[in-house]
Amino acid sequence: MKSIDLYKKYCIIHLKCIMQHKVSFLLNTMGIFLMSFNLFLGVYFMMDRFQQVKGFSYEEVLLCFSITLMAFTIAELFFRSLDTFDSIIRSGEFDRILLRPRNCLFTVLCSKIEFTRIGRLLQTLLMFAYGISFSDIDWNPFRIMVIALMILGGVVVFASIYLIFASICFFTLEGLEFMNVFTDGAREYGKYPIGVYGKTVVTICNYIVPFSLFQYYPFLYLTGKAEHAWYGLLPIAGCLFLIPAILLWRFGLSRYQSSGS
Numbered sequence: 001m002k003s004i005d006l007y008k009k010y011c012i013i014h015l016k017c018i019m020q021h022k023v024s025f026l027l028n029t030m031g032i033f034l035m036s037f038n039l040f041l042g043v044y045f046m047m048d049r050f051q052q053v054k055g056f057s058y059e060e061v062l063l064c065f066s067i068t069l070m071a072f073t074i075a076e077l078f079f080r081s082l083d084t085f086d087s088i089i090r091s092g093e094f095d096r097i098l099l100r101p102r103n104c105l106f107t108v109l110c111s112k113i114e115f116t117r118i119g120r121l122l123q124t125l126l127m128f129a130y131g132i133s134f135s136d137i138d139w140n141p142f143r144i145m146v147i148a149l150m151i152l153g154g155v156v157v158f159a160s161i162y163l164i165f166a167s168i169c170f171f172t173l174e175g176l177e178f179m180n181v182f183t184d185g186a187r188e189y190g191k192y193p194i195g196v197y198g199k200t201v202v203t204i205c206n207y208i209v210p211f212s213l214f215q216y217y218p219f220l221y222l223t224g225k226a227e228h229a230w231y232g233l234l235p236i237a238g239c240l241f242l243i244p245a246i247l248l249w250r251f252g253l254s255r256y257q258s259s260g261s
Contacts, residue, residue: 007106007109014113018115029116032117033120039065054192054193056196059134062127065127066124067147070124070154071151072158072183072187073124074121075158076183079158081110081111082163083162083165084112092258097111104253105249146221146222149233149236152235153236160245163246167251190211193220194216195216210238217231
């Protein structure tokens with residue numbers, strides 16, 4: 001509980017800092033909202049031309065995209081510091097973090113909270129509301145729970161990828177750009193259910209990075225394209241991806257010898 005209270009205080013501190021420049025914060029938030037709107041337009045024009053993709057209607061695609069984008073945005077909002085962890089190491093800031101009494105990973109997470117991502121979150125909520133309102137999904141309490149599990153599973157998977165990226169920095173001292181394929185790239189190809197990209201991509205998203213466990217299979221159940229109710233529980237299995245990410249972090253931390261800054 002003490003850690004939760006401390007994290008709340010960090011959130012308040014970050015919020016007070018950015019609100020010292022209210023106009024800048026507002027413009028940044030609006031800019032991110034409009035940039036996210038371009039992603040929506042891409043889906044709109046594609047579906048306006050072809051009406052459906054692999055049997056998925058426009059409303060279903062929009063709902064699927066909003067879930068993926070919402071999970072990515074929440075993860076980026078609270079775990080953005082891991083994406084810039086290489087700069088924390090190079091500047092010598094991590095050496096100072098190690099001297100503090102709190103857990104070093106917790107302290108790193110508290111060092112940066114991206115409240116400007118609220119602009120994209122607002123965009124996803126609009127798409128999410130539209131998708132739920134106009135899709136032909138037969139809603140019941142279990143399907144509502146599946147939606148919540150999909151969002152939670154997505155946040156955990158994206159957070160795990162950020163943690164893996166940060167862990168690699170212990171050895172390279174530099175961020176590896178190819179990791180963006182699994183974060184920003186996932187945001188892009190998450191516009192559509194993963195199955196539309198073919199069996200190879202589905203296999204990768206099943207066994208390497210479990211995107212399909214929180215996005216594709218649960219969505220098949222939601223839309224009635226698969227009758228297996230256990231598909232709706234697969235996001236819980238996707239959360240297990242956090243375990244190897246934490247183990248890699250601990251291994252990298254045990255081998256860390258400072259950057260010399």
